[in-house]
Amino acid sequence: MAARHDLATDPVLREGLLQARRGTAFFARKLNELTDAELDGGSLLPGWTRRHVVAHIGYNARAIARLVEWAATGVETPMYPSVEVRDHEISFGATLSPIALRNLFDHSAVHLSVEWRDLPDRDWANEVKTIQGRTVPATETVWMRTREVWIHAVDLANGATFADIPAPVLERLLQDITGAWHARGTDAGLVIRVTGTDLVLGDTGAQSTKSEDPVTVSGPLAGVAAWAAGRTPIAGAGVTASRGTEVLPDVPAAPKWI
Ligand code: ZN
Numbered sequence: 001m002a003a004r005h006d007l008a009t010d011p012v013l014r015e016g017l018l019q020a021r022r023g024t025a026f027f028a029r030k031l032n033e034l035t036d037a038e039l040d041g042g043s044l045l046p047g048w049t050r051r052h053v054v055a056h057i058g059y060n061a062r063a064i065a066r067l068v069e070w071a072a073t074g075v076e077t078p079m080y081p082s083v084e085v086r087d088h089e090i091s092f093g094a095t096l097s098p099i100a101l102r103n104l105f106d107h108s109a110v111h112l113s114v115e116w117r118d119l120p121d122r123d124w125a126n127e128v129k130t131i132q133g134r135t136v137p138a139t140e141t142v143w144m145r146t147r148e149v150w151i152h153a154v155d156l157a158n159g160a161t162f163a164d165i166p167a168p169v170l171e172r173l174l175q176d177i178t179g180a181w182h183a184r185g186t187d188a189g190l191v192i193r194v195t196g197t198d199l200v201l202g203d204t205g206a207q208s209t210k211s212e213d214p215v216t217v218s219g220p221l222a223g224v225a226a227w228a229a230g231r232t233p234i235a236g237a238g239v240t241a242s243r244g245t246e247v248l249p250d251v252p253a254a255p256k257w258i
Pocket of ligand 1: 056148152
């Protein structure tokens with residue numbers, strides 16, 4: 001018998017589950033602050049009302065629960081049959097009544113939480129596949145959900161900002177985003193510095209080339225993470241850009257992330 005890994009008692013996983021739970025509670029709070037009529041209002045995401053955001057978060061919990069079930073049973077159940085089906089589901093969900101939308105969020109979140117709770121320790125290392133086609137251990141589902149609930153709570157556009165997101169979540173998010181840029185090579189000549197920390201990300205190799213200085217985007221963790229996620233209007237977030245010693249008048253738009 002293979003060595004048993006007590007992942008559910010693993011402090012890193014436990015901390016991850018805690019951040020997912022906190023993020024879900026935070027999303028619930030921001031959602032509950034909104035009246036039914038306000039659900040019709042715009043979100044921070046182009047073309048999406050708040051209804052779309054709530055529907056997406058509800059269906060996302062179901063999709064991630066399918067991955068946890070896959071890890072538990074070994075029966076392949078993808079997040080979504082296709083991106084088209086996912087998008088169609090969100091459009092449909094956005095037309096639900098306010099009470100149905102709120103129930104979708106609540107019930108799907110509880111269901112996912114139960115799936116995680118019931119996943120035996122030995123199954124957390126089992127591999128599943130994300131909608132992007134990445135093969136990941138079931139532990140990754142916790143982070144996938146964590147970033148969704150925190151970021152989309154901000155997208156509800158009723159007062160939450162990236163400064164509400166815990167620093168460890170922001171740091172991992174920034175690592176994810178810059179990692180995705182790096183994999184696509186879209187970070188060429190772009191360095192990201194988080195002020196007040198040692199965190200330097202992006203095309204860090206570019207610093208040593210003499211031909212042209214890289215563009216360095218710097219600012220506090222929350223501001224830089226929001227910028228990297230393509231979320232915040234740059235002004236006011238404390239994010240600045242420079243090339244060598246020259247401060248640029250505008251912060252360039254971040255490369256596409258997802
Ligand atoms: Zn999302």
